[in-house]
Each structure stands twice: as structure tokens, then as C-alpha cells.
């Protein structure tokens with residue numbers, strides 16, 4: 167079974183790792199202006215070249231440090247493909263056939279495999295559903311994170327061990343030294359997702375894509391993981407792309423939301439605006455569907471905040 171660093175480092179990266187090592191080209195450029203976009207997605211279109219048709223018909227959003235954008239929509243609407251395009255890991259036969267994606271000022275269409283190696287993990291990183299499938303059951307989880315740190319940050323064994331413990335602490339795992347030495351079967355789904363988030367942030371990325379990262383977890387653990395992402399965002403300025411079929415999840419964390427349906431963005435705007443004044447019938451449907459899962463609570467809190475703000479102004 168592949169190790170975590172092999173999974174985090176994707177096939178394309180592995181191919182290019184040697185090239186990066188040979189050229190020593192492992193730096194990445196951060197823009198001087200901290201408010202400059204870290205990710206700009208402009209009218210991106212993605213096509214299945216084998217089937218000969220377009221699947222994603224124009225997605226645009228901009229992420230600045232500390233901002234969170236949510237992509238919500240039904241299964242097959244193109245959420246994951248959009249994220250994979252930004253990570254440079256579209257499945258075979260799929261291509262970006264229109265628009266552009268800029269990662270930390272770099273147009274990704276011009277990136278060499280070596281540049282991808284430098285950017286992936288260190289600038290953009292991701293966590294997906296089903297954390298167990300990204301971890302090797304026969305290697306202690308801490309050692310798997312330490313390996314990512316060694317590969318991506320070039321730390322020596324002892325330093326990587328120390329950093330892995332720090333990362334396990336940063337994702338709010340109690341007793342990180344104990345967790346370091348544990349195997350996947352000893353950890354719950356929520357703990358495994360935290361381990362994976364620790365690995366994803368190991369190289370201090372500026373953008374984290376969380377694609378249905380809390381979907382398989384029960385509601386309480388899901389809320390804890392969302393709190394953790396909010397905390398990382400606040401403490402480190404991490405910019406987030408949160409993908410979910412559940413509008414309530416996106417509402418908790420995101421400043422802006424894109425509602426996708428069949429490859430189209432049917433509605434987009436500040437989360438509050440979209441939730442309070444949905445313009446598209448499909449958004450209204452999503453809101454109605456998810457009210458029982460806590461969206462009503464979110465809307466009530468928002469209404470209370472708005473009322474308090476009006477009182478303050480008066």
C-alpha cells in the first residue's frame with residue numbers, strides 16, 4: 167500500500183520529484199502583498215476529452231489569505247473536478263479547456279512538473295473524504311506525517327518527528343505523543359481526519375481544499391473539524407475552499423458560496439446574501455432540504471447578529 171507522502175505527493179509529483187531535486191527548484195514565490203489573491207479561478211471550463219464534451223461550464227472565484235469559499239451542489243455537479251483542476255490533478259482525459267487558474271500569481275497552465283512539486287503541499291493542499299484510504303495501516307500515523315515533513319520541508323529525522331508532534335497538537339489531538347505511535351485501526355474517523363489535516367498543513371500551505379472532508383463524520387465530530395479549520399484559518403491566514411453537498415457545512419465557515427448544478431454555477435455571492443435572499447430555485451431547494459440539519463440555527467444566529475448591529479448603530 168502507498169505511504170501517506172506518496173498519496174499526498176500524487177503521481178505527478180512523484181514523477182517530478184527527482185527533477186525538482188536535481189534542479190534544486192523547490193522554492194515557491196509568495197506575493198509581496200498579503201492581501202493579494204492566493205488563488206484566482208477565472209471562468210474555468212473543464213472537458214472530458216475522451217467523451218468529447220464539457221463538464222464544468224465556467225467557474226470563477228478569488229481567494230485571498232484567510233478567506234473561505236464554499237462550493238455546494240448535488241453529486242456530479244463538478245465541485246471535485248474544479249478543485250482537482252486547481253490542484254493540477256485532473257483525472258486522465260480531463261482538461262481545463264477554458265479560462266485560467268492562478269496559484270500564488272502563477273498561471274498553472276504554464277507550470278512544469280517541478281514547479282508543481284514546489285507549489286503542491288507548500289502553497290496548495292487538500293483533504294478529502296475517507297481519510298483511512300490515504301493512510302497506510304501498517305505504519306504509525308505520526309511516522310507518516312513525519313515522512314511528509316521530511317520530503318516537503320527537508321527536515322532531518324529528529325526534527326521531522328518533533329514537527330509531526332507539533333502538527334498533531336495543532337489539529338487539537340489530545341496526547342499527540344501517544345497518537346504519533348498509533349496505527350489507523352486505533353483511531354476514530356474524526357481523529358483520522360485530523361491526522362490527514364495535519365499532513366495537509368505540514369508544509370505550511372496558503373490554501374487548503376477540504377473536499378467533503380467532514381461528510382463521513384457524525385454531526386458532532388463534523389462540527390469539531392469545521393471549528394479546527396476555522397481556527398487554522400484565523401491563526402495562520404490559511405485560505406479555504408470548502409466543498410460540500412451540505413449547505414449548512416459551507417454556511418458555518420465560508421464568506422462566499424458558489425452553488426453548482428450540472429457543471430454550472432447557478433448562484434454565487436456572500437454566504438449571508440445567498441442564504442437570506444436566494445435567487446435561484448435550486449438554491450432555495452438546497453436551503454429547504456438542509457434546514458433540518460442546522461441551517462435554520464445559522465440563519466437565526468445571523469438574524470440576531472444583524473439585529474444587534476442595528477441596535478449598535480442606533
Ligand SMILES: Nc1ncnc2c1ncn2[C@@H]1O[C@H](COP(=O)(O)OP(=O)(O)OP(=O)(O)O)[C@@H](O)[C@H]1O
Pocket residue numbers: 221239240241242243244245246247248257258411
Ligand atoms: N475520473 C472520472 N472519470 C470519469 N468521469 C468523471 C471522473 N471524475 C468525475 N467525472 C464526471 O464528472 C462529473 C463531475 O464530477 P465531480 O466529481 O466534479 O462532481 P461532484 O460535484 O464533486 O460530485 P460528488 O459530490 O459526487 O463528488 C460527473 O458527471 C462525473 O461522473
